Amino acid sequence: MVAWYSTFSVFQQAAEWQWEDMPDRPLLLDSDRPKMPLSMPRYIPDEELARLMKAVRALLCPYQRAALLIARWSGARRDEIARLSLNCLDAYPDGTPRLHLPVGKMKRERVVPVNTEAAEAIRQVQTLRQEECDRGFRDTQTGMLTRYLFVRRGKRLSVDYLFADALERACQTAGLLTPDGRPTVTAHRFRHTVGTQLAERGVRTQTIMSVLGHSTASMSMIYAQISDKEVLKDYQAVLGPGASIAGPSAEILRSGQLSHDDIRWLQANFFKTELELGHCLRLPQEGACECDLYLSCAKFVTTPEYAPRLRRRRKRELEFIEDAQSRGWQREVERHQCTLQRIEQLLIDLDEPVDGPEATD
Numbered sequence: 001m002v003a004w005y006s007t008f009s010v011f012q013q014a015a016e017w018q019w020e021d022m023p024d025r026p027l028l029l030d031s032d033r034p035k036m037p038l039s040m041p042r043y044i045p046d047e048e049l050a051r052l053m054k055a056v057r058a059l060l061c062p063y064q065r066a067a068l069l070i071a072r073w074s075g076a077r078r079d080e081i082a083r084l085s086l087n088c089l090d091a092y093p094d095g096t097p098r099l100h101l102p103v104g105k106m107k108r109e110r111v112v113p114v115n116t117e118a119a120e121a122i123r124q125v126q127t128l129r130q131e132e133c134d135r136g137f138r139d140t141q142t143g144m145l146t147r148y149l150f151v152r153r154g155k156r157l158s159v160d161y162l163f164a165d166a167l168e169r170a171c172q173t174a175g176l177l178t179p180d181g182r183p184t185v186t187a188h189r190f191r192h193t194v195g196t197q198l199a200e201r202g203v204r205t206q207t208i209m210s211v212l213g214h215s216t217a218s219m220s221m222i223y224a225q226i227s228d229k230e231v232l233k234d235y236q237a238v239l240g241p242g243a244s245i246a247g248p249s250a251e252i253l254r255s256g257q258l259s260h261d262d263i264r265w266l267q268a269n270f271f272k273t274e275l276e277l278g279h280c281l282r283l284p285q286e287g288a289c290e291c292d293l294y295l296s297c298a299k300f301v302t303t304p305e306y307a308p309r310l311r312r313r314r315k316r317e318l319e320f321i322e323d324a325q326s327r328g329w330q331r332e333v334e335r336h337q338c339t340l341q342r343i344e345q346l347l348i349d350l351d352e353p354v355d356g357p358e359a360t361d
Contacts, residue, residue: 044189048184055169056068056069061166064166067162076191077213082148082162084122085100086147122149125150129147244351280297280299282299302350308357310346314340314354321337321340
C-alpha cells in the first residue's frame, strides 16, 4: 500500500513539474490500488459456524460431507483426512468414537476422540466403500499398501474436491462470502476452531497438543491467547477481588503482597501457569520450580473450578493407599495419606464438598 501511494505521488508531482517525457494520462488507476486484506478471526465465530454446518449437513455428496464433518470435530489437517484408511474408526472402552489419523506433518500416527456426527458420516462412507473392490494405494508417507476411505470408482478423491469445492458450495448456501464472492472459510479454520474451543473450555495444553498433533506446547498456547476472554475469566477467579481460593499462596494473594510488576506479569502470562489441579504463581526471577509436590508448594493456588479434578485426584490417592496396604508398603501408605489430607483440606478451604462430581476429561 505504501509503495502504491509513493509511485502515484511521483507521477503526480512529475506531471505538475511539466517534465517533457511524462505521459499526459494517469498510469495508475483506482483498479490498480492494492486490495486491503479482509480482517477475520482464525477460528470460525459461533454464529457463522452454525450457518456453515447447516449447509455442510445438506451437501449431497457423502464423501464431501464426511470430510468436512471430520475436519469440524477432530481438527485434523486436510492431508491427514484425505489419507484416512478404510478402517480408521473404532471406539474407546466407554463407547466414544475414536479416529485413527495417519502419519502426517509430525511423522507419527495419533488417535483422537471424534463427535458421533462425524463418526456416523464415516460409517456411511465405509458402507459405500464395501461395495467396491480395490487393492489399495501405496501411501506416500509410509510406503504401505493402504485402502483409503475417500476412494470412489477406484480413484482417490482429491483434497480440492473434498474441501475447497465442498466449502465453496457450503459457504454460498450459508452466505459466508467475501465482497468479491469468495468463501470466507477454509478447511484450516476448522482446525483453529477446534483448538480455540478446547482452550475456552479449560482443556490443558497437553491435551490440545495431542488432539491437534502439535510438537511443542508453544504451538498449542496460541489457542489460549485466542480465547483471551476465558483466560481473563480464569485470571479473575484467582486474582480478582473476593476470589474463592485455597492453597499455600492464597494468603499472599489475599493480603496483597504481590507487587504491581508481578501482577502485570501474571496478567500477561496467566494461561502458562495452569497445573492439573490449580495454578503455580512462581515468577520468572525466582527460577525454575524444583518442587514436584506442588500441592504443598508455597506458590500453589487453586479455585472452585478445579474441585472436580481435586476429587478425581483424591479418589486416585485412595486407590493408591489401598494398593500399598495390600502390598505392605507402609511408607507409601503414609505418603499417599499426606497427599489425601492436603487435597481434602483444599476442598474444605474452597467450601466445596469432599464427595461430589469428579472430572472426566
